[in-house]
Amino acid sequence: MKKDLNKETFKVVEIFRSVEGEGRWVGLPVVFIRLEGCNLRCSWCDTPYSYTGENFKLLSITDILDEIKKYNLKRVCITGGEPFFTENLDVLVENLIENSYQVFIETNGTLWNQNFENLDKSKIYITCSPKPPFYFINKNLLPYVSEFKFVVDETLSIKHIIRSDLIEYIKNDTIVLQPESNKPEMVKKALELQDExxxxxxxxRIIPQCHKVLGLP
Incomplete structure (x- = not known):
């Protein structure tokens, strides 16, 4: 039976083309799908408009596919807010994969969707950026994480990175240290953590928010 691509809808804040400004994909051209909603309220969040409940449109799979096709790219980043706050996120990801897109997901790591266990893991790149003060990561997400991105702020210490629940998943070159708001004092701290x-x-890797350096969204 053919799927009804208009049956599922998603709260989409914006869809735009830019370059990936954070993490190991930095500099690559990407189509961003920003979903509405987040379960956290980080003090230095740079996209608070993504979780106020006032800035989204309800779009179907067909609507989303039609929009991203305009950019002639096969690399998509799902961001937010918090993507896993969207309960049917797996449906969106499945359809993107079926349409030959490489899917990049940026998550705070606290939530999980069990239906991801049925998806092609090789087509999904998950960046987990755990947040203070507890830096909690859902244990079911851990086997799917491709990259751990830690914002280097006043709170972060080595104990938040090297810890019992992460040690088997942390491999060489899977950790990104991102100085908060590109502040010089946080760059210095990132260098110290790198040495530790x-x-x-x-x-x-120490990687700043390069899109901000370039003046891009």
Missing amino acids: LLKFGIES
């Missing part, structure tokens, strides 16, 4: 990680035999 080397003591555990783990190489990490």
